[in-house]
Amino acid sequence: MIPLIVGILLFIFFIVTIVLSVSSWRGWHIAAACLTFLAGIGLVICASLSVKTHTHWRREHASAARELEAIKLELYTRQFGDPTMVESEVPPVNDIQARLNRILLDRGRVWRQCTPGAPTGTGILVSTVPPRPDGAPGEAGTAPPNGIPANMVLYVFRENDRQLPVAYLGEFKVVDAQPTNVTLERTMPLDGLQERLIADQSARWSLYEMMPIDSHHVFSDEETISRPLDDQNKPIFGRMDEQQLRAMFSEVVGVALGRAPQDPPPPDDPLVSELVGPYLVDGLTSSEASAKVPVRAENEWWKLEFEKPHQERVDSNNLDPGLSGNYFDPEGYAEVTRLRVGGEGARSGMASIRVNDIGVFPYCQDIDRQLVDGLISRGICRNLGPFYVRSLRDYEESFHDIQARFIQRNEDIRRAQRDVAALNVSVRKTQEQIAYRQEERSKLTTDSDKFNVERQKISDLAATLEAQKSALQQELSQLFKTNLALTQQLAAIDSKLTEEINRRTASVVAQ
Known part of the structure; x- marks a missing residue:
């Protein structure tokens, strides 16, 4: 308001001055004064606008500087955590990045949305170029080179519409590598389900450089996965999303059952419930878990809170660079460099545990019980109760074991089929022998019947002959008796005749 009044007064003063100077000034003096006065007004207006703009942007600059400092502080807090707190409620980006790097290190590279071709005698040609949104094959120039070298071993999975693996197709070796496609050759025999899934060219594949590693946190809720352990009976691995788990396993x-993707079994299917059960109770107290699934000794771990500082050796004496695949030695000490604590002197390989730190320890084997009981008896820590911890699976070893058993079963089946074929030949020959013997038996039965008839006739004939024999014997006996009597008579007559002859002969001689 004041500048406006001052401007009006100056304008009146200028008019009065010009009016009083008209009598002594010339025309160009008056024109120059008017132009100078107008130029001064314009200069004042420009200066006012400039001052106003400068003041506005100084305020904006100050506000932006304050916001910048706040953003820098927030960025620092998000990246490194709140420096005034020991543990932030929200994990900093560096911690998340470290966990992500660890997950990526364990997982290796993954090529998703790969399109398989038809299996041939030399292998399977797989395109690593993602398809277009309409489902048509992608063009070679739309994707960067896959970076897959020849002779590399890949683990192949079939993926769903959300690019999540739903079926293991087997272990394959890269026999030919191109920037946008690879030719894969199986390293182990495939079962019927894998061959049927591989033959489906409409599906999409995921190629894994390393076999995925099982983890307790992989199915945890994102809001609870990063919370630190406390002395409450909360799930130690975070809350599991039952709906998501049941949908995935369904x-x-x-x-696996050969059903269409749009027709999976219901989430409450008994088989799905049996598979999901251990995942749902992973990290719950043993009492809560036992109400849903059987709790075995190796699944019961103890949650301990340390009340005194403690040091424990965690590094193995054998350093393994990780090329052999052994992360820990048989006693559980770390061998791989990235898992070792390191250190020098007396603290070499020793992990330091602070007061109020909480950990979960196994309580199945005797050496585990001795360690836990020793820590509790010495007052170093206190027991917060037993918790259910799901046994992790080594998928690579499990699939290799399944493949080995599959090969062994196929070999057993081949041997059994060979034995069955030999037995079938033996059965056929036996049946032929049985048929021959049955025919022979039939002939022998016929001969036996004829023999029985002949035997009956012979028996009848023998009886007739026996009767005739008996009659003949009686007749002969009678004849013998008659002959014997006649013989005796002849002997008597002969004796008499002999005596008569001798008597007559003697009488003749005597004469």
């Missing part, structure tokens, strides 16, 4: 079971 889809996996559906593929």
Whole structure:
């Protein structure tokens, strides 16, 4: 308001001055004065606008500087955590990045949305170029080179519409590598389900450089996965999303059973419930878990809170660079460099545990019980109760074991089929012998019947002959007796005749 009044007064003063100077000034003096006055007004207006703009932007600059400092502080807090707190409620980016790097290190590279071709005698040609949104094959120039070298071993999975693996297709070796496609050759025999899934060219594949590693946190809720352990009976691995787990396992079971992707078994299917059970109770107290699944000794771990500082050796004496695949030695000490604590002198390989730190320890084997009981008896820590910890699976070893058993079963089946074929030949020959013997038996039965008839006739004939024999014997006996009597008579007559002859002969001689 004041500048406006001052401007009006100056304008009146200028008019009065010009009016009083008209009599002594010339025309160009008056024109120059008017132009100078107008130029001064314009200069004042420009200066006012400039001052106003400068003041506005100084305020904006100050506000932006304050916001910048706040953003820098927030960025620092998000990246490194709150420096005034020991543990932030929200994990900093560096911690998340470290966990992500660890996950990526364990997982290796993954090529998703790969399109398989038809299996041939030399292998399977797989395109690593993602398809277009309409499902048509992608063009070679739309994707960077895959970076897959020849002779590399890949683990192949079939993926669903969300690019999640739902079926394991086997272990393959890269026999030919191109920037946008690879030719894969199986390293182990495939079962019937794998061959049927591989033959489906409409599916999409995921190629894994390393076999995925099982983890307790992989199915945890994102809001609870990073919370530190406390002395409450909360899930130690975070809360599990039951709906998500049942949906995922339902889809996996559906593929294994040969059902269409749009027709998976219901989430409450008994088989799905049996598979999901250990995942749902992973990290719960043993009492809560036992109400849903059987709790074995190796699944019961103790949650301990340390009340005194403690040091424990965690590094192995054998350093393994990780090329052999052994992360820990038989006693559980770390061998791989990235898992070792390191250190020098007396603290070499020793992990330091602070007061109020909480950990979960196994309580199954005797050496585990001795360690836990020793820590509790010495007052170093206190027991917060037993918790259920799901046994992790080594998928690579499990799949190799399944493949080895599959090969062994196929060999057993081949041997059994060979034995069955030999037995079938033996059975056929036996049946031929049985048929021959049955025919022979039939002939022998016929001969036996004829023999029985002949035997009956012979028996009848023998009886007749026996009767005739008996009659003949009686007749002969009678004849013998008659002959014997006649013989005796002849002997008597002969004796008499002999005596008569002798008597007559003697009488003749005597004469």
